[in-house]
Amino acid sequence: MSDLILQALYSGVLAGGSYALIALGLALVFGTMRVINLAHGELVLLAAYIGYTVESRLGWSPVAAIPFALVVVCAAAACVYGVVSRIRVDREINSLIATFGIGVILTNAILLVWSADVRSTSSAWLQEAVVMGPLYGMRGELVFFGVSLALMGALWWWLAKSWYGRAVRAVASNRDAAQLMGIPPGRTELVSFLVAGVLAACAGVALYSVGVIQPALGGALTVKAFIITVLAGVGSIPGVLLGAVLLGVAEALTVTLASSALQELAGMGLFLLVLFVLPNGLFGAVRRRG
Amino acid sequence: MRRAYFPALLLAAYAGVPLVLGGNAYVMSLIDAALVIGGIALAWALLGNLGGMVSFGHSAFVGVGGYASALLTAKAGLPVPAGLLLGGVGAVLAAIVMLPVLRLRGPYFALAILAYAHIFRILATEWTAVTGGAAGVSGVPPLPVIAGIDFGGKTGAYFVILTIVCVFAWIYARVSASHYGLALRAMHDSEDATQVLGVNSTLLKAAMLLLSAFMTGVVGAFNAHYIGFLEPDYAFAGLWVTLPIVAAIFGGYRTIAGPLLGAVVVYLLDQLVFKTLISSGHQLILGALLVAMIVFSPRGLLPLLTRGRKSDAGT
Numbered sequence: 001m002s003d004l005i006l007q008a009l010y011s012g013v014l015a016g017g018s019y020a021l022i023a024l025g026l027a028l029v030f031g032t033m034r035v036i037n038l039a040h041g042e043l044v045l046l047a048a049y050i051g052y053t054v055e056s057r058l059g060w061s062p063v064a065a066i067p068f069a070l071v072v073v074c075a076a077a078a079c080v081y082g083v084v085s086r087i088r089v090d091r092e093i094n095s096l097i098a099t100f101g102i103g104v105i106l107t108n109a110i111l112l113v114w115s116a117d118v119r120s121t122s123s124a125w126l127q128e129a130v131v132m133g134p135l136y137g138m139r140g141e142l143v144f145f146g147v148s149l150a151l152m153g154a155l156w157w158w159l160a161k162s163w164y165g166r167a168v169r170a171v172a173s174n175r176d177a178a179q180l181m182g183i184p185p186g187r188t189e190l191v192s193f194l195v196a197g198v199l200a201a202c203a204g205v206a207l208y209s210v211g212v213i214q215p216a217l218g219g220a221l222t223v224k225a226f227i228i229t230v231l232a233g234v235g236s237i238p239g240v241l242l243g244a245v246l247l248g249v250a251e252a253l254t255v256t257l258a259s260s261a262l263q264e265l266a267g268m269g270l271f272l273l274v275l276f277v278l279p280n281g282l283f284g285a286v287r288r289r290g
Numbered sequence: 291m292r293r294a295y296f297p298a299l300l301l302a303a304y305a306g307v308p309l310v311l312g313g314n315a316y317v318m319s320l321i322d323a324a325l326v327i328g329g330i331a332l333a334w335a336l337l338g339n340l341g342g343m344v345s346f347g348h349s350a351f352v353g354v355g356g357y358a359s360a361l362l363t364a365k366a367g368l369p370v371p372a373g374l375l376l377g378g379v380g381a382v383l384a385a386i387v388m389l390p391v392l393r394l395r396g397p398y399f400a401l402a403i404l405a406y407a408h409i410f411r412i413l414a415t416e417w418t419a420v421t422g423g424a425a426g427v428s429g430v431p432p433l434p435v436i437a438g439i440d441f442g443g444k445t446g447a448y449f450v451i452l453t454i455v456c457v458f459a460w461i462y463a464r465v466s467a468s469h470y471g472l473a474l475r476a477m478h479d480s481e482d483a484t485q486v487l488g489v490n491s492t493l494l495k496a497a498m499l500l501l502s503a504f505m506t507g508v509v510g511a512f513n514a515h516y517i518g519f520l521e522p523d524y525a526f527a528g529l530w531v532t533l534p535i536v537a538a539i540f541g542g543y544r545t546i547a548g549p550l551l552g553a554v555v556v557y558l559l560d561q562l563v564f565k566t567l568i569s570s571g572h573q574l575i576l577g578a579l580l581v582a583m584i585v586f587s588p589r590g591l592l593p594l595l596t597r598g599r600k601s602d603a604g605t
Binding site for chain 1: 338342344346390391393394397398400401402404405406408409412415416528532535536539568570571572573574576577578579580581584585588589
């Protein structure tokens with residue numbers, strides 16, 4: 001039994017890596033534009049399906065799909081920005097509805113192009129078991145956990161050191177002041193969407209490489225990313241990683257101890273608990289929601 | 291609104307539509323379904339307009355309302371009209387569970403309620419002892435025959451859903467005109483200022499959520515009896531959110547007539563035009579319509595059309 005729980009913890013941590021990437025993209029855009037991109041999960045799913053196409057048509061490893069996914073998903077993210085930036089009245093409500101509409105468009109486009117079938121990778125290299133003591137993991141899970149950590153490190157460096165990263169943080173903390181300091185807010189917001197697109201593209205390919213995908217998955221991914229940001233509190237990369245790992249572990253434990261059908265309820269339970277007990281998130285400083 | 295038109299409009303809806311179209315079962319079924327969407331769109335718009343909250347979780351209320359009524363009538367033997375009301379009560383109970391999300395604002399609220407909708411669908415699928423699980427509930431009793439009129443038929447059901455929608459529109463108008471409506475509109479401008487004046491904003495928002503849930507639940511219950519079958523994927527389908535939102539935005543969600551007219555136009559367009567263009571992914575066009583409306587005319591088409599006439603209408 002303890003072996004099973006240990007295994008669930010391990011799988012949960014591995015799953016947390018790509019969850020964190022999805023949540024960081026959502027949080028980054030929310031930070032700069034105060035807009036929750038409800039189509040974010042669909043962007044991730046789009047990358048996953050590009051991974052499928054590259055594997056099934058070209059016969060390459062899904063990992064090789066990342067450049068293609070980057071191009072397509074960043075273009076799609078730029079389109080989302082194009083729509084959201086045009087909204088002038090009731091920005092908060094209307095941007096939600098508009099990105100919800102984009103989510104509907106993407107879900108149905110995916111349905112049309114790739115049909116409703118459930119897909120998963122056929123790469124033996126990615127699915128091969130890697131044994132570490134009593135713990136089993138798929139090689140794909142380990143590879144993409146490493147990729148996730150590297151990306152998070154790169155994101156941290158970018159936000160802390162690069163000009164655009166600092167511009168993103170400046171716009172997030174005070175848009176008007178940032179504009180007065182000569183930072184173009186529009187372009188900075190576009191950059192935050194593009195970076196979110198990069199994160200979504202990698203997370204999507206990871207999703208396809210280690211699990212099953214279907215067109216209806218997008219909404220659940222957005223909800224998961226949101227639960228993580230509630231758990232973590234917006235603003236810190238390690239916080240998001242911890243929140244994501246917590247969600248992954250909660251899901252894996254539910255699958256092990258109860259039933260796989262209740263997997264999504266685990267995240268929800270965690271979310272409600274935090275909502276009731278710690279409204280500022282686990283690692284959040286004092287901040288307002290919305 | 292121009293009150294003089296109301297009696298004529300009601301007469302046309304109650305007598306004109308059944309007389310002219312009543313013989314065509316297909317057209318009547320389209321209109322029934324459009325009114326179901328219209329009822330949900332109205333409830334959604336009430337929450338959005340008066341409560342200032344965007345919900346992506348109304349499919350939860352549709353599903354819970356449908357399941358509550360279907361199970362209470364099919365298994366406990368309650369009469370169907372009572373089931374419709376209890377469907378609304380069931381949705382209110384679901385909304386009470388959601389009340390903690392009122393602590394959240396804007397996007398956080400919208401996503402939290404979306405998450406709730408996921409929970410309810412999982413519950414309906416997994417709680418097999420009560421709901422019958424993924425196989426669904428069959429043999430949901432149809433709407434009854436009263437005084438020789440078969441309310442289970444396409445035309446009879448039309449009268450039922452039309453009455454439900456009209457009553458809801460009337461309630462909406464009364465709430466909007468009351469001093470609660472005034473307080474809610476004031477909250478839309480500044481919630482803090484309204485609280486300072488002694489308005490219990492959380493209580494008012496909760497009331498709007500419960501009212502909207504009740505309306506949606508009744509419509510969901512009606513639909514369950516009208517269709518005669520329920521399964522989790524249908525009862526909690528994303529379509530119950532997408533179509534009403536598109537309808538409400540299309541018609542103008544800050545008006546009362548907008549969501550209803552929007553529902554009729556959008557649903558008929560969807561079924562008669564979009565579905566023939568793209569059979570499996572026709573919601574794609576709905577999504578595009580939604581985005582286009584938000585970008586180019588976020589207040590909807592109805593205010594756009596009536597804007598020119600506002601001066602001579604004397605409002």
